Amino acid sequence: MIELSFIWEAFLTLLPGVPLTLQLAAVSFVLGAALAVPVAMMRMARNRILAATAKLYITVFRGTPLLLQIFLIYYGLAQVDFIRHGPLWVLFRDPYFCAILALTLNMAAYASEAVRGGLLSVPHGQIEAARAGGMSRPLMLRRIILPLAMRQSLPAFGNELIIMIKSTSLASMITVMEITGLASRLMSETYRVVEVLLAAGAIYLTMSFLSARGVRALEHWLNPQLRNVAGGMPELERGAA
Amino acid sequence: MADQTLLQLFSFGPDGWGAPMLRAAGMTVAVAACGYLLGGVIGIFGAWAKLAGGRVLRGAAETYTTVLRGIPDLLVIFLFYFGAGVALSKIAGLFGHVGFISLPGFVAGFLAIGIVSGAYHTEVIRAAVMAVSKGEIEAATAIGMGRFLIFRRILAPLALRSALPGLGNVWQLVLKEAALVSVTGVVELVRQAQMGARSTRDPFTFFLVAALLYLCITTVSGLLFQAAEARVGRGARRT
Numbered sequence: 001m002i003e004l005s006f007i008w009e010a011f012l013t014l015l016p017g018v019p020l021t022l023q024l025a026a027v028s029f030v031l032g033a034a035l036a037v038p039v040a041m042m043r044m045a046r047n048r049i050l051a052a053t054a055k056l057y058i059t060v061f062r063g064t065p066l067l068l069q070i071f072l073i074y075y076g077l078a079q080v081d082f083i084r085h086g087p088l089w090v091l092f093r094d095p096y097f098c099a100i101l102a103l104t105l106n107m108a109a110y111a112s113e114a115v116r117g118g119l120l121s122v123p124h125g126q127i128e129a130a131r132a133g134g135m136s137r138p139l140m141l142r143r144i145i146l147p148l149a150m151r152q153s154l155p156a157f158g159n160e161l162i163i164m165i166k167s168t169s170l171a172s173m174i175t176v177m178e179i180t181g182l183a184s185r186l187m188s189e190t191y192r193v194v195e196v197l198l199a200a201g202a203i204y205l206t207m208s209f210l211s212a213r214g215v216r217a218l219e220h221w222l223n224p225q226l227r228n229v230a231g232g233m234p235e236l237e238r239g240a241a
Numbered sequence: 242m243a244d245q246t247l248l249q250l251f252s253f254g255p256d257g258w259g260a261p262m263l264r265a266a267g268m269t270v271a272v273a274a275c276g277y278l279l280g281g282v283i284g285i286f287g288a289w290a291k292l293a294g295g296r297v298l299r300g301a302a303e304t305y306t307t308v309l310r311g312i313p314d315l316l317v318i319f320l321f322y323f324g325a326g327v328a329l330s331k332i333a334g335l336f337g338h339v340g341f342i343s344l345p346g347f348v349a350g351f352l353a354i355g356i357v358s359g360a361y362h363t364e365v366i367r368a369a370v371m372a373v374s375k376g377e378i379e380a381a382t383a384i385g386m387g388r389f390l391i392f393r394r395i396l397a398p399l400a401l402r403s404a405l406p407g408l409g410n411v412w413q414l415v416l417k418e419a420a421l422v423s424v425t426g427v428v429e430l431v432r433q434a435q436m437g438a439r440s441t442r443d444p445f446t447f448f449l450v451a452a453l454l455y456l457c458i459t460t461v462s463g464l465l466f467q468a469a470e471a472r473v474g475r476g477a478r479r480t
Contacts (some may be wrong), residue, residue: 062413063421063459064452068431072452075438076445162311169313173424180315193323201312208311 001195010199013186017179018203023176024168029161032107039108040115054112061109067170069106074098074174078210099171103164111160118153119145151222158215162208169204179203250441258437258447265433266454272350272429273419277412279355284362291367302363309360314353314418316380321353322425341454346425354418361411369404370396402473409466414461420455430454 040052074095077083083092091097100226110132122145172181183200187193220227277351290302309317326343333342346351373396381391423432434451438444 010431015354049410059460060452060456064455065417065431066422067420068434068448068452068455072448076448079443079445111414147419166311166313170421172315180313183316184319187323191327193319193327197316197320197324201308201316204313204316205308205311209307 002198004193006190007195010183010186010192010196010200013178014182014196014199014203017177017182018207019222020176021165021168022169022180022207024096024103024176025161025165028168029164031100031104032111032160032164035104035108036111036115040114040119043112043116044119052188058109058112061106066075066102066106066167067173070099070102070170070174073102092224095171095174095176099168099174099176103167103171106162106167107160110163111157114153114156114160115149117156118151119206121152122148123157154215154219154222158212161211161215165207165211166204179191199210247446250443250446260276261428261433262430262437262450265428265430265451266458268427269416269419269455270458272347272354272422272477273412273416275351275479276354276419277357277415279351280358280362280393280415281408282365283359283382284366285357287359287363288366288370291363305364306360309357314357315408315421315424316437317357318350318353318421318424320358325349329458346422346427349439350419350422350427354415354422357418358411358415361414364406365404365407365411366400369402369407371398372403373399382399398473402477404472405466405470412462412466416455416462417457 002136039054039057042050043058045054047052073092075099077092083089126144126148127140130144135143168178171178172184175181178183179200185194187196190196246371251255251257287302287305290298292304322344326341329339329342329344330340343349343360349475377395377399378391381395386394419429420431422429424436426432428436430451434444434447441447
């Protein structure tokens with residue numbers, strides 16, 4: 001039967017994996033988000049070759065499983081002469097680096113569509129107003145377009161963050177010892193599968209719950225116009241009165 | 242081995258990897274389809290519990306979707322593959338059986354996928370049912386349709402129309418989740434590619450071919466869902 005004391009023991013054994021999981025998720029999320037912006041801009045570019053390249057990248061990375069991408073990068077690229085005997089080998093023989101690369105490329109493909117949606121949602125009037133106010137293009141991008149687009153695509157990014165935390169578990173398949181890696185080892189040592197998985201599940205659930213909360217708080221902060229004041233009256237109207 | 246051309250490597254003869262790879266692709270689709278159907282059934286009940294259930298049912302459905310969407314799918318597959326084995330062996334032990342019994346990988350895999358995708362199905366179906374306008378239901382009630390008839394003739398077709406894009410997304414998700422079933426030893430695409438890679442020492446080609454086959458599957462199913470959307474959306478006003 002399930003033993004509570006062993007769940008606690010398993011919990012303590014898995015806890016050291018949390019920093020690595022968070023690190024994988026945070027690094028890949030930030031890099032993926034950063035990469036998503038240029039990919040989205042390429043996808044919307046007038047240049048056909050640029051747009052087609054971005055489209056191909058997005059289709060390939062969204063149309064294949066992450067596990068396959070991880071295996072292709074870790075096991076597959078090791079076989080390519082240029083990588084095996086080149087200066088990049090230091091990086092590609094490291095499973096941690098390969099996991100981050102795969103997670104980043106995978107997330108950027110999904111997130112770029114969110115960024116694109118955000119960019120398309122910027123009302124044309126805002127851009128016209130900025131132009132009428134004499135803003136240069138970089139200034140307009142920095143002060144008007146990107147902030148508005150970012151706010152629009154924030155919920156999608158929140159989803160990506162939670163998916164990212166869950167996806168890091170696949171790094172265990174290429175010997176990275178994060179939470180799932182530690183859990184697999186503990187399971188094969190003790191044969192007490194259910195207890196170990198309950199402990200691991202609880203840790204993951206806590207992390208996704210907390211990040212969902214964090215994203216909601218961020219959304220609240222970035223959307224002051226949607227916040228209701230005590231009387232249920234939107235702040236905008238109160239300001240206008 | 243290294244001198245073989247790509248076409249020879251993936252030929253359909255007795256030594257070629259073409260047939261095993263295609264069979265594995267079929268297995269991927271089979272696992273995904275079984276899981277997807279199970280998820281759909283769970284999703285209908287989940288959506289029903291969330292929309293029409295009492296406090297207890299609603300709470301249970303809420304917990305189910307929150308938990309299953311918050312933990313990695315890999316853990317769920319581990320749970321069904323190893324956990325069900327432990328439970329089955331214990332039960333068999335009561336009847337005097339000695340030794341370890343495990344759930345077949347295919348069954349464990351599609352059960353796990355079904356349970357995970359059921360959480361996504363629930364949300365998609367719930368949103369679609371909520372999008373059906375009240376007036377339609379009222380009109381059906383007004384002309385004396387029974388509850389089941391309303392469900393069959395009015396609610397289900399209308400909900401399906403707005404659910405289809407979401408259902409398509411869930412299907413794409415499930416297809417990619419099927420790759421994780423490789424840990425149970427089911428010979429689907431990833432597993433087959435691993436086996437080919439090991440015996441030919443050519444992981445790059447094998448994983449690349451597996452990825453291409455995956456792309457074919459996702460592209461074709463994307464087109465099928467598009468066609469289905471067009472068909473279900475006949476007569477609907479485009480917004």
